[in-house]
Amino acid sequence: MAIDKSIIGQTGKPFTVPIEWSKVREFARAIRDPNPLYFDPELAKKECGGIPVPPTFLQVAAFWMGEDSMPTANFDIRRILHGEQDFEFLKPIFVGDVLTGTSRIADVYEKAGGRGGKMTFMVTEIEYKNQKGETVAFARGTLVETAQAVSS
């Protein structure tokens, strides 16, 4: 099936991401990170000026994104792989911040694959601004749809 390049540039409805301490703690536990800065607000305030977030924490945005916030190709969920993820941080993010994310389809392309056959790639870029309107981060993700289910 030919790929639909017309979706490139499509932008989702902006979504709100409150940075909540409970989610930050839960996330740190999930990645087995015992760093006390995520668990001790007094220590975090003294050392960082607030409770920081783990580098990959913005992945929790999935919680606050409705379908109209996620422009997407119609990939088959049984055949998708997360190919790449890229985070760029421009300003600090602390618990208590309220971010606004806007997702955009940056690219869609096809490649001949190895064991999975023909592969389709979709690159999504989410820009996050804080409550002051400053851009704090970009998150760029590449999803891959393989020709058949891949197991190694």
Add this chain to the structure above:
Amino acid sequence: MASKIKYDAVKVGDETPTVTIANVARPDFVRYAGASGDFVPLHYDQTFVEAAGIPTVFAQGMWTAGCLSRCLTDYAGAGQVRRFKVRFARQVWPGDTLTCRGKVTGKSEKHGERLIEGEVEVINQKGEATVKGTFAVAAG
């Protein structure tokens, strides 16, 4: 917070702290699904994965990347990461033991900030890379 590393003291080839993730298990994927909101069933629904022709559930790539990010926050401090880019090379399965490690490849300045750049990777117990990445962290 000041970075835990001093720009002038860092040399190309320096290593970040190594983080070992022993005995990867299904509860790790379930806990991460809950924490992140990533409920793609490939990571916890055995019936679903078998129907898709995959032998067992496997880790969310971002769970493994999260484990890997500890090399950077242990190295420079939480809140000091400026860039973290990962590529998923191979799945992580229940029972795997992972070694997360990194090394410095360069130093630079951007937006008036001194940065340490490098490469990171997650290696499984067979010596295979499951995640490879690059990073930039702020230095004092």
